[in-house]
Amino acid sequence: MKKKILGYVGSSGIVTEQDAKNLTHINAAFGYLHEDGRITVDHLEGFTSQMEQIRRWNPDIKIVVSIVNAPGEANAFTLCAALPELRKAAAESCVEMIRDKGFDGVDFDWEYPCVPSNGMNCTPDDKQNFTLFCREVRRAVDGFRKGSLVTIAAGADLYYVESVELPELAKILDYICLMTYDLKCGFHALAGHHTSLYSSTGDVFRNSCDQALRLFHAAGVPKEKLLMGAAFYSRKWEGIQDRNHGLLQICKTGGGYGPDYDGLVADCIDKNGYVRYWDDEAKAPWLFNGSTFLSYDDEESIRCKCEYIQEEGYGGIFYWEHKCDTSGRLLSVMHENLGCGCCK
Numbered sequence: 074m075k076k077k078i079l080g081y082v083g084s085s086g087i088v089t090e091q092d093a094k095n096l097t098h099i100n101a102a103f104g105y106l107h108e109d110g111r112i113t114v115d116h117l118e119g120f121t122s123q124m125e126q127i128r129r130w131n132p133d134i135k136i137v138v139s140i141v142n143a144p145g146e147a148n149a150f151t152l153c154a155a156l157p158e159l160r161k162a163a164a165e166s167c168v169e170m171i172r173d174k175g176f177d178g179v180d181f182d183w184e185y186p187c188v189p190s191n192g193m194n195c196t197p198d199d200k201q202n203f204t205l206f207c208r209e210v211r212r213a214v215d216g217f218r219k220g221s222l223v224t225i226a227a228g229a230d231l232y233y234v235e236s237v238e239l240p241e242l243a244k245i246l247d248y249i250c251l252m253t254y255d256l257k258c259g260f261h262a263l264a265g266h267h268t269s270l271y272s273s274t275g276d277v278f279r280n281s282c283d284q285a286l287r288l289f290h291a292a293g294v295p296k297e298k299l300l301m302g303a304a305f306y307s308r309k310w311e312g313i314q315d316r317n318h319g320l321l322q323i324c325k326t327g328g329g330y331g332p333d334y335d336g337l338v339a340d341c342i343d344k345n346g347y348v349r350y351w352d353d354e355a356k357a358p359w360l361f362n363g364s365t366f367l368s369y370d371d372e373e374s375i376r377c378k379c380e381y382i383q384e385e386g387y388g389g390i391f392y393w394e395h396k397c398d399t400s401g402r403l404l405s406v407m408h409e410n411l412g413c414g415c416c417k
Contacts, residue, residue: 076382076411077248077300077389080404081139084119086395093130095401095408100180100250101136102394104170105143108152110162112140114174124175137222138170139180147193150183154202163206164213171214171221178222179210180250185228187236204238207245226250229285229302240293247298250391251289253282254304257368262324264310264366268303269357270377275321281355282378286387297388301378303407305397307331307360307369318350319366320359331367333397341367372406379410 079098082088088099101121104114114121117138124136142149153159167179184191186199207223214221225242227233229251242249254268257278265276272281282301290296309331310324332341337360341347346362356377360367370378375390382390390407398404 074297074388077391078404078407078412079250079300079389079391080395081391081393082120082395084117086120087399088123088127088395089401090130092395092401092404093127093134095404095412096131096134097389097412098135098137098391099127100139100391101176102139103182104138104140104179106140106146106149106153106163107143108146108149110153110159110166112138112163112166112170112179113143114138114170121174135177135222136175137178137180137224138174138176139182139226141182141184142193147191150181150186150206151193151195151199151202154186154199154206160206160209161213164210167210167223168213168217172217178214178224178247180222180224180226181207182226184226185233185236188228188232200236200238204241204245207242211245222247224248224250226252227289229253229256229282230280231288234288234292239289243294243298248300248388249289249294249298250300251285251302252393253285253302254370254393255308256280256285257308258328261327264313264319264322264324264328265368266352266355266357266359267308267328267368268370268374269352269355270374270381271355273321273352273355283381286385296386299387300389300391301382301387303375303378303390303392303403304370305392305394305403306333307337307367309368310366311364313361313364313366315363318348318359319361319364320350320352322366324366328368331369334369334371334403335397335399337367337369338400342371370403372402375403375406376410379407382411 257267308328347360
């Protein structure tokens with residue numbers, strides 16, 4: 074089975090001819106779900122104006138609109154999933170995205186069902202309601218055009234597995250983008266790898282791409298429906314003691330956002346006091362300058378991820394976000410390892 078190589082592209086992201094040929098899927102980020110069930114994408118004109126050209130370069134590419142809560146309407150998913158009339162309205166709007174806007178399907182990035190920490194009025198009923206929501210959308214888009222995609226982005230840890238009905242969703246969805254980045258983030262005062270393939274010995278927060286993929290597969294999702302996430306940006310911890318080159322050291326705050334890959338190459342990788350280190354256990358790089366720790370993906374770590382996907386039989390890889398690597402180097406590594414006819 075050919076592996077998927079999917080990129081999230083925002084309105085300001087530019088897709089070149091080589092990018093289009095290296096990708097199998099694009100998720101346009103983001104369409105907005107409103108509390109009345111409407112989905113709007115007019116603000117994505119910067120990307121949608123490229124769609125015709127992208128398809129000329131790669132006629133086989135699939136372009137999906139990824140949908141989040143509309144600004145100022147944080148409860149849109151909870152409300153629309155809960156009520157039959159709003160589920161129907163959202164499903165009809167999804168058909169409109171496919172019929173009138175030219176998308177090949179829809180992706181739902183609800184962060185997260187049942188989880189109130191993101192400022193939403195979530196409830197335990199989200200668990201069953203999300204299944205009903207996705208099923209209604211599947212019914213509607215299949216009724217319009219068979220082969221239209223329905224997918225989700227999922228949090229890569231146990232909390233998400235316990236907040237949704239994965240066995241039922243797996244029957245409905247074409248695939249799941251498993252967000253195996255931000256595994257160390259603002260919630261963690263421990264400087265560590267935010268998108269590592271494996272956990273390091275001594276890491277008290279045991280999370281990794283491998284652990285997340287195995288967790289979702291054990292919960293009922295076929296391997297071919299799981300895509301591993303890669304990060305084209307970094308996470309940063311500051312004010313760290315100069316010990317173990319900063320790795321797994323306690324920080325006074327959580328990990329904020331660091332430079333994107335372009336910025337790392339220009340200013341940080343073995344530059345301006347930063348030294349690149351490699352954790353062969355985690356298959357992950359990091360940078361340290363004596364007090365600031367940066368975790369990120371590079372060509373070597375992405376090559377390791379692709380090899381893992383091949384060996385373990387998962388569905389492919391995706392990344393956030395396209396504009397963060399304007400050189401196309403990281404995407405090229407994905408294509409060289411997964412998209413050259415070696416994974417059929």
